[in-house]
Structure formats: C-alpha cells, structure tokens
Amino acid sequence: MSTSPADPHLPAVHLRPPRNWINDPNGLVFHDGYYHVFFQYNPHGPQHANMHWGHYRSPDLINWEPLPVALTPTPGGYDADGCYSGNAVSDGNRMVAFYSAHRADRWWQPVTTAESHDNGHTWTKRPHLLIPEPPAGTTMYRDPYVWRQDERWRMLVGSALDDGRAAAQLYESDDLEHWTYRGPFHTSDTATGTGPIGWECPQYATFGDRSALILSDWTPQGGPSHTSVVPGREKDGRFEAATAPVPLDHGPDFYAPALLKVPGEDRWLMWGWAWEARDHAWAHEAGWAGVLTLPREVSLAADGTVLQRPARELLALRGPRIFNGTGHVTRHEPIEIGQVGHTFDLTAALVPDTTGTSGLRLITSADGSEYLDIGLDPTAGRLVVDRTHASPDVRARGGAYVAPCPAAARPNVPVELRVIVDRSIAEVYLADEQVLTLRFYPSTDGPWRLQARTTGSGRSEFAVAAWNLAPQDIREAQPARWA
Numbered sequence: 001m002s003t004s005p006a007d008p009h010l011p012a013v014h015l016r017p018p019r020n021w022i023n024d025p026n027g028l029v030f031h032d033g034y035y036h037v038f039f040q041y042n043p044h045g046p047q048h049a050n051m052h053w054g055h056y057r058s059p060d061l062i063n064w065e066p067l068p069v070a071l072t073p074t075p076g077g078y079d080a081d082g083c084y085s086g087n088a089v090s091d092g093n094r095m096v097a098f099y100s101a102h103r104a105d106r107w108w109q110p111v112t113t114a115e116s117h118d119n120g121h122t123w124t125k126r127p128h129l130l131i132p133e134p135p136a137g138t139t140m141y142r143d144p145y146v147w148r149q150d151e152r153w154r155m156l157v158g159s160a161l162d163d164g165r166a167a168a169q170l171y172e173s174d175d176l177e178h179w180t181y182r183g184p185f186h187t188s189d190t191a192t193g194t195g196p197i198g199w200e201c202p203q204y205a206t207f208g209d210r211s212a213l214i215l216s217d218w219t220p221q222g223g224p225s226h227t228s229v230v231p232g233r234e235k236d237g238r239f240e241a242a243t244a245p246v247p248l249d250h251g252p253d254f255y256a257p258a259l260l261k262v263p264g265e266d267r268w269l270m271w272g273w274a275w276e277a278r279d280h281a282w283a284h285e286a287g288w289a290g291v292l293t294l295p296r297e298v299s300l301a302a303d304g305t306v307l308q309r310p311a312r313e314l315l316a317l318r319g320p321r322i323f324n325g326t327g328h329v330t331r332h333e334p335i336e337i338g339q340v341g342h343t344f345d346l347t348a349a350l351v352p353d354t355t356g357t358s359g360l361r362l363i364t365s366a367d368g369s370e371y372l373d374i375g376l377d378p379t380a381g382r383l384v385v386d387r388t389h390a391s392p393d394v395r396a397r398g399g400a401y402v403a404p405c406p407a408a409a410r411p412n413v414p415v416e417l418r419v420i421v422d423r424s425i426a427e428v429y430l431a432d433e434q435v436l437t438l439r440f441y442p443s444t445d446g447p448w449r450l451q452a453r454t455t456g457s458g459r460s461e462f463a464v465a466a467w468n469l470a471p472q473d474i475r476e477a478q479p480a481r482w483a
C-alpha cells in the first residue's frame, strides 16, 4: 500500500485502514511492549454493517502495524450480526477483550469476551455470553469498559433506563470471569425528554482520588450525538459528579472516545472516532468512511477541568520547521504567513483584536475561494472554527463551531493554539485544554497556504510556527486468523 494515498482526503497520519468503514476505537490496551488499538471495522464496505474488530499495534504511537482482524461475527452465534464496542485488559500473559454481542433479533447487546495468548494474533471467544441479560428496567445496554482498581476488576456498561435516564451500570469481579452487579455507577439527572436517552461507551479515568467519566450520548433515530465528560470522585461505589457534564470536544465530528492508561505512568491516552461530514453516497464513492483522532493526553486541572493535548510522542512526526513567522494584521492587510503541506502541525500565539474576529485562514484553493477559518471572537469570548467555505461539494456539511475562550476578549494576552490538519480532518487545540475536531473536504489538490487576518478595526498579533508531518504507511488490517 502506498505511503502517499492517492485519495486527497484520506488522512496520512491519523489511524485508519485505507478502505472500508470504521467507527469507535475499541480495546485500547498496552501489552507486551505495544500499544494495541482495535476499532469497529467493516472489512467489506464503507458502511456500518457486520462489525468486526480491526487491530493495529505500535511500540511508539507513530509506527502502526496491522494485525489480523481480532473479532469476527460468528454465523448463527451470539454475535452473529456484529462484534460491537468494548475494551480489553492485559494481565501480563493474555489480553482479554470485552465486547458487545450484537444480534438483529435482540435489542440489547450482552457482554462477552474473547482472549488472546499470542499478543493479539489469534483470539478465542468464550463459548457462552459473559453477562447474558441486562439489569431489570434497562431499555438499551452495551459497550463494556473494564479496569483494575483496588485489587479488583470493575466494569461499566452503557445503558438507558425505562424512566428515561441514561446510566452507566457497574459490575465487579475478582477473576474477570464471575461478575457481580452493583447497580448504576452514575445516571443522568432526570428524564428531560431532550437529554441523552442512553450512554454508549462509558469510559472512566482515575487521577488519585479524583476521576472523570466520559459518556457518549445516544439518542435514537439519529438525534444529535455528542460526548460529555463529568469530573468527580467515587463514594461508596457510586460516582459523585463535581459539575454538570461538559462537552469533551467542541467539534461536530467527534464521538465514542476510548481511554488507555499508560502503564507505569500517570498518563491517560484517548482516541475518538471522527465520522464523515459528507453523505453516504460520497463515502461510498471514496470507498472509506471514518477515522480515529490522534491520541490525546487527558488530565485533570486543579479546578477539575479536563485538559486535552496531543500525545507528546506525536512531536516525532514533525519534519523540519517550514516557517516561524511573527507579525500583526489589520482588516485591510491580511498577511500571507506561508505555504503548508496537506498534513501539518502548527503552534500559534495570537494576541486577539478585541474589536472583531481575528485569527488564521487555511486557504486550500488557488483562487482563495476555499478556506477554513480559525478565529478568536472577543465579543462572545470564544474560539470559532468555520468550515462554511471549506468543502465546496454540497454533499459535505458546513457550519461554524465554537469553544469557550474567555482569553479571546482580553487585550494584549496571547492565546495559544495547536492545530493539526491531516487532509480532511482538523484538530484545533486551545491552550492544551479544549479541543475542537472537524472534517472538511477541499476540492483541489494544489498547494495550501496560511493567512493571518482580522475583521475588526484594531490589530492582531501573531507568532506562528509550522511543521509538515511525515506520512505514515498505515496498511489494511490483515484477514482474521483463527486460534
């Protein structure tokens, strides 16, 4: 497979096979000296169907090696219509994957397991379901998340309750085999009718005696889906939220993230699923859909804010610095900062123009009609990423998206941004704290350039450095091998 994909929208450093459908990251675990990333994968086409677990591993978060497809639905079996999401743990000798067994003739996806004794090359499924029935009063149930805490194994499963609340259900085990139900670990407040109906893919990160729950809101019939994070701490087997849920990512194309604890370090990594912002017909033409985000480091600030920044290992993807510019702009004089490749990483310190929106424009067509705007809006104190003019094809969604940024309203104080763009995905990090992920689809394959600009009557100062990123040879997952 070529290292430089011919499809100009196929990301070059974000993890995904070169063809077919992917959605959630699954089973993230460090085992035998490798980071293992599994993911919801349809090896037969670019649509959500017949879900398998694809598999990559990496010693360094940079070089990814495809391993055989780990989980394949068993015809006639308890997972005949899909091996849905879950996670995996390592006990040193083996990896055990916990997943949701999907059959079209049942509304819930019971938990089951498969294990590998050869570092993920072959997997053996448990002959029977591990948790065959959801607790009473449940109307949706799937996506186990297993972790080790206080000498026990614990599991959360995403669910919805028949009173309309969303819940993360808690189980405990001493041996990964026998599980005791402990009740809901956390539920949404009330059934509002507009809130989440259920939680998919609950994830739990501990930071000393504090912790954070990550919840992907599920609304049936295609309602808005997004992911929230709730900081808090555990008390008597229940999670006590310190604040209301806040968005984990402020972009429109981020969902179902999963966590990996780096062993021996106090560090959590997280990957999410960035879905397509183009319609199915176009994805079908392209032959692929979905991409995983870059791995992010997740931490908790002293005030409980959940912080995110690109994993430090990703600095190794940078080639030589392509520019390092400083200057200032006024409305009448946008500044050309420089040319960038189609996969690049930049840092920017922007002193906002407090009289209008100021920031960066990534121009992706020679005539300047196609561009992605990344700006600081001082009146509302927010970051705005506007893709209205970024994808000329009407089959792609547009729109402007915002993240809170009170510093945008403060004169003379630089706002730090880190922006990683990879062909059709942009991850915009604000001060190593908030992040906004979105997809866009430029129509031409010519050079891209970066401008600084402002709509205000004052001026904005900028210091911007950029690096092109080395494309990675991310090959297709190998066909499944059987134990």
Ligand code: FRU
Pocket: 023, 024, 040, 051, 084, 085, 086, 100, 142, 143, 200, 201, 255, 256
């Ligand atoms: C989240 C999700 C999970 C499910 C999987 C199926 O995107 O709906 O709840 O297990 O995807 O692919």
